[in-house]
Amino acid sequence: xxxxxxxxxxxxxASFTVTGQIEGLKKKDTDYFIKxxxxxxxxxxxxFENFNTNSNExxxxxFEFGWNSYNNSIxxxxxxxxxxxxxRDQSQRKWxxxxxxxxxxxxxxxxxGKSFSNYEHAKNALLSNIEIKNIVINHVPIExxxxxxxxxxxxxxxxxxxxxxxxxxxxxxxxxxNINNPEFGAIKINNIPIKNIKTIKELNQLWQHLYNTFCSNxxxxxxxxxxxxxxxxxxxxxxxxxxxxxxxxxxxxxxNEWDQINYMQFLINYEEIKKYSSLPYYIPKLLExxxxxxxxxxANDIEIEKYALNNRDGGHSVFSDEYFDELVEELTRxxxxxxxxxxxxxxxxxxxxxxxxxxxxxxxxxxSEFGEEITNNLTGKELCIYKKLKELNxxxxxxxxxxxxxxxxxxxxxxxxxxxxxxxACTDADDLANGNILIKIISSGQQSLDFAATLLxxxxxxxxxxxxxxxxxxxxPNDRKNVLHYYRYYKAKNENDVATSDAQHQxxxxxxxxxxAEAIRALDGGKxxxxxxxxxxxxxxxxxxxxxxxxxxxxxxxTMTKTQFYNYINMMNDVMKSxxxxxxxx
Amino acid sequence: xxxxxxxxxxxxxQVSCEIEDLNKKEKVNTNxxxxxxxxxxxxxxxxxxxxxxxxxxLELSLDSLxxxxxKDRAIPKDTVQIINKMIIEQGKLLIAVDSSFxxxxxxxLKQSECNxxxxxNNTFKIKNIKKIDFNKIQKSNFYKIIPSTTGKILxxxxxxxxYHMHLGFSEIAYNKENSKxxxxxxxxxxxxxxxxxxxxxxxxxxxxxxxxxxELNIS
Numbered sequence: 001x002x003x004x005x006x007x008x009x010x011x012x013x014a015s016f017t018v019t020g021q022i023e024g025l026k027k028k029d030t031d032y033f034i035k036x037x038x039x040x041x042x043x044x045x046x047x048f049e050n051f052n053t054n055s056n057e058x059x060x061x062x063f064e065f066g067w068n069s070y071n072n073s074i075x076x077x078x079x080x081x082x083x084x085x086x087x088r089d090q091s092q093r094k095w096x097x098x099x100x101x102x103x104x105x106x107x108x109x110x111x112x113g114k115s116f117s118n119y120e121h122a123k124n125a126l127l128s129n130i131e132i133k134n135i136v137i138n139h140v141p142i143e144x145x146x147x148x149x150x151x152x153x154x155x156x157x158x159x160x161x162x163x164x165x166x167x168x169x170x171x172x173x174x175x176x177x178n179i180n181n182p183e184f185g186a187i188k189i190n191n192i193p194i195k196n197i198k199t200i201k202e203l204n205q206l207w208q209h210l211y212n213t214f215c216s217n218x219x220x221x222x223x224x225x226x227x228x229x230x231x232x233x234x235x236x237x238x239x240x241x242x243x244x245x246x247x248x249x250x251x252x253x254x255x256n257e258w259d260q261i262n263y264m265q266f267l268i269n270y271e272e273i274k275k276y277s278s279l280p281y282y283i284p285k286l287l288e289x290x291x292x293x294x295x296x297x298x299a300n301d302i303e304i305e306k307y308a309l310n311n312r313d314g315g316h317s318v319f320s321d322e323y324f325d326e327l328v329e330e331l332t333r334x335x336x337x338x339x340x341x342x343x344x345x346x347x348x349x350x351x352x353x354x355x356x357x358x359x360x361x362x363x364x365x366x367x368s369e370f371g372e373e374i375t376n377n378l379t380g381k382e383l384c385i386y387k388k389l390k391e392l393n394x395x396x397x398x399x400x401x402x403x404x405x406x407x408x409x410x411x412x413x414x415x416x417x418x419x420x421x422x423x424x425a426c427t428d429a430d431d432l433a434n435g436n437i438l439i440k441i442i443s444s445g446q447q448s449l450d451f452a453a454t455l456l457x458x459x460x461x462x463x464x465x466x467x468x469x470x471x472x473x474x475x476x477p478n479d480r481k482n483v484l485h486y487y488r489y490y491k492a493k494n495e496n497d498v499a500t501s502d503a504q505h506q507x508x509x510x511x512x513x514x515x516x517a518e519a520i521r522a523l524d525g526g527k528x529x530x531x532x533x534x535x536x537x538x539x540x541x542x543x544x545x546x547x548x549x550x551x552x553x554x555x556x557x558x559t560m561t562k563t564q565f566y567n568y569i570n571m572m573n574d575v576m577k578s579x580x581x582x583x584x585x586x
Numbered sequence: 587x588x589x590x591x592x593x594x595x596x597x598x599x600q601v602s603c604e605i606e607d608l609n610k611k612e613k614v615n616t617n618x619x620x621x622x623x624x625x626x627x628x629x630x631x632x633x634x635x636x637x638x639x640x641x642x643x644l645e646l647s648l649d650s651l652x653x654x655x656x657k658d659r660a661i662p663k664d665t666v667q668i669i670n671k672m673i674i675e676q677g678k679l680l681i682a683v684d685s686s687f688x689x690x691x692x693x694x695l696k697q698s699e700c701n702x703x704x705x706x707n708n709t710f711k712i713k714n715i716k717k718i719d720f721n722k723i724q725k726s727n728f729y730k731i732i733p734s735t736t737g738k739i740l741x742x743x744x745x746x747x748x749y750h751m752h753l754g755f756s757e758i759a760y761n762k763e764n765s766k767x768x769x770x771x772x773x774x775x776x777x778x779x780x781x782x783x784x785x786x787x788x789x790x791x792x793x794x795x796x797x798x799x800x801e802l803n804i805s
Contacts, residue, residue, distance in 0.1 A: 540778025
């Protein structure tokens, strides 16, 4: 029985294979004429020499049949076949010409609102129009990327300069005999407190290390800055548009004539096809068409970035290796190819130029920037909101405390907090032992007052971590009883432990509801009474289970009820609907 | 010919059965671990809710405040009775649990000092189980589990207030013998009040136990 089944299966598969082959043969038969016109034998046959295959339609003769002799009948048959091909080619050319000049050209003219002298000009205008749109759309993420790199680079440069200035001051102190009482002794450079730097040798080692880091960062930031500047004006870069159009034309020419006009009708309907070949519409046939011409976009992000890198202004920073190489090259020419002399001269020159440039930068580094330890990697609307918060007292009392001393606070984006995507933001104190606290933004909500509240909430966490750490070390003599009480109650370790989270949130309920509400009200221009803004502070705190005892602004013990909480949330939603704050950060 | 076919079929069935058996074991382990962690996390949260920190009397010195705390700690409390009373008054805790496991990356496995312990220094492999089997989650008098498919329910302003807590579990990585496991759990009470912890578990006498735990961040 089993054997029988196997035999049946084999027969079934074999029958499918044979049918498939027959189907294939049939398909080939239908392609007869396409194969025919590529048949070298036919065109080389002397019988065809009298035919002009490029002749006009009017010259095409009709079929002829003659029965005088065997040779004659073969000649007529072959001639008729050739006539058929000419007629078909001419008809095809006529159709193509009609599509291009009478259908596609007017369609492009209508789409672009311009007239063109011929199909070729119309086609190039369309290609150019599409690539300009591509540049407008595709350059945005690249611009953001370089904006971020540039911003981070300048932030690092500022920190490097601050530290170099501190070392310069320390050097003057040591040379003047002040070994044990440095002005900025508590500030660390590469984890070494300045007070521990007591010799010029130690100082020079640190200086060299820091200076090298400064040079490589400054050189890279110089490039990113000029790439960014090029990206800002890239929409008007005619050279990039021309490059993209040339590539698009090459792409067009790679197709046969059928696909060329198919490609043109695809481009005329480009926006609609893109829209309806993806979700939520998804028309499979259109997707097929999109896939056929999937490489149509030439001004894509890779090309735009390449162009901006290769065509930026600004040359190289004096602190870069490239600047030195160029100098050596220039001097080699000057000294008639004496490379050795050119090299040493370049070395002297670059030392002088770098010293002058660094001196100028250090002179412009103000004392208030010493030990600046806030790294802000936020961009766009988030950065704008951050900057608006900077003017508020609450921000000054939390985030600004990190601008001096031994703690580094970093604001950054994240898609997760160690794997978890819960919550809008988190504060990571995993590296608090080295003074590092990281605030990660997972979601910026409606990028309005709600995000400002999130930033304040996380900034308060960071400040509490810093305060408790300093308190433990005896640096901060103030007893913030509220915070320390909750830490003791929950046995918080001041790490990423839940007890610390509980203690900090409880302290926040007592101490920061009003300050957060006041800060958000100030950002909103004081449109509503303070009560309307308390929801912003409670939104991130209240856990709905009615345990929330807290001290109100008068130090009175209160319990946050579910009804009161909903009331605050409703008022908060009213504020969010009416606020213009978001518009200030467009 | 017939004999070959029969041998082939037997071998195929045996391999299939072994794979099936292995999958079943992995599922059982996964269910046990999820149940253990849900209980662990919610139990602690219940204690937190039932024994809220009294706000400090700011008239007192810090030392006096500390003494008050110690005095309060010394008083014996019937935790179960207090929690039961709280549940009767305020109702069961509603816990949203993500039905899908989130991705556990290799870097997470080496994230804390827990894995520096010899026991957890071996190679761990992430098992290909993607969903929680809610039929195998134990029922409780204290809480009710609600499967969540959104993955980010707390960010949804309309739905957020329907839950007291939102839990999400990562994929689980096991050692070769399936006797040790690593998992990350994300917990959110509000959109800015939550934490993420990594747990190192070991199976002893058929029971899974938490060997080491480390919070990775708070929000």
